[in-house]
Amino acid sequence: MSDDYHRPTLTFPSGAYNATQVRLYGLGAEIGLSVPGAPAPFGDTGMYVETAPGASITDEQRVNALDVLEKYNSNKGRQDILNGIIPFPEIPIRVSYHFKIDLKNFGTAILSTVGSTFMLGSSPEQKTSCGIIVGYAYEGHTYDLPKPKIMIIPAFPEPKIPADDSEFDAKEPEGYAVWLVDKLDECVELEMNQGFVEQIVLEANLPGKRSPTMYASKMTIGHRGGKLND
Numbered sequence: 330m331s332d333d334y335h336r337p338t339l340t341f342p343s344g345a346y347n348a349t350q351v352r353l354y355g356l357g358a359e360i361g362l363s364v365p366g367a368p369a370p371f372g373d374t375g376m377y378v379e380t381a382p383g384a385s386i387t388d389e390q391r392v393n394a395l396d397v398l399e400k401y402n403s404n405k406g407r408q409d410i411l412n413g414i415i416p417f418p419e420i421p422i423r424v425s426y427h428f429k430i431d432l433k434n435f436g437t438a439i440l441s442t443v444g445s446t447f448m449l450g451s452s453p454e455q456k457t458s459c460g461i462i463v464g465y466a467y468e469g470h471t472y473d474l475p476k477p478k479i480m481i482i483p484a485f486p487e488p489k490i491p492a493d494d495s496e497f498d499a500k501e502p503e504g505y506a507v508w509l510v511d512k513l514d515e516c517v518e519l520e521m522n523q524g525f526v527e528q529i530v531l532e533a534n535l536p537g538k539r540s541p542t543m544y545a546s547k548m549t550i551g552h553r554g555g556k557l558n559d
């Protein structure tokens with residue numbers, strides 16, 4: 330446990346205590362909101378996310394929606410729209426999250442996640458977002474991660490970090506967010522390694538240079554011979 334952190338400020342959106350809740354803290358991604366006939370751009374990348382086929386709205390609704398999106402084009406504005414703080418037409422929308430990864434000598438890569446299309450004001454069948462996670466809280470204690478992890482998370486970040494929540498509320502102006510998940514939820518962790526092909530491919534995999542765990546895995550597979558009863 331990191332003694333430098335305060336205890337987490339436990340919150341439960343459903344109103345019921347969840348003993349298996351895990352709070353993830355990290356940098357949130359840029360939010361995109363797409364409406365029928367108006368795809369959401371990924372920053373200045375030239376890529377867009379559309380709503381599901383078949384979703385339709387009136388011309389008046391589209392004009393009103395685009396006016397609001399143009400006026401509130403920050404992450405906070407997008408979040409306020411989702412939370413119903415800013416008036417917005419009740420139309421089908423799709424929420425996307427994306428952030429840029431700076432790769433030396435390669436330019437910029439984009440990681441993006443897209444959930445299902447849903448009516449604004451209701452809850453989508455599929456919530457997916459991404460972020461750079463730096464810490465987590467579980468059973469009333471907060472922990473540091475050894476290094477930041479890029480994760481795809483089956484939840485949207487919370488509208489606001491509660492006061493005194495492991496001190497991450499002080500970092501909210503810098504783009505930090507909190508995700509509330511269950512320990513049995515599935516997530517994806519992306520491991521990033523950057524280097525020369527010699528390092529990433531050859532030195533990491535040539536015989537005599539593999540880690541002991543790699544050899545153990547190879548020996549186990551060889552012993553079984555591909556049959557469950559070997």
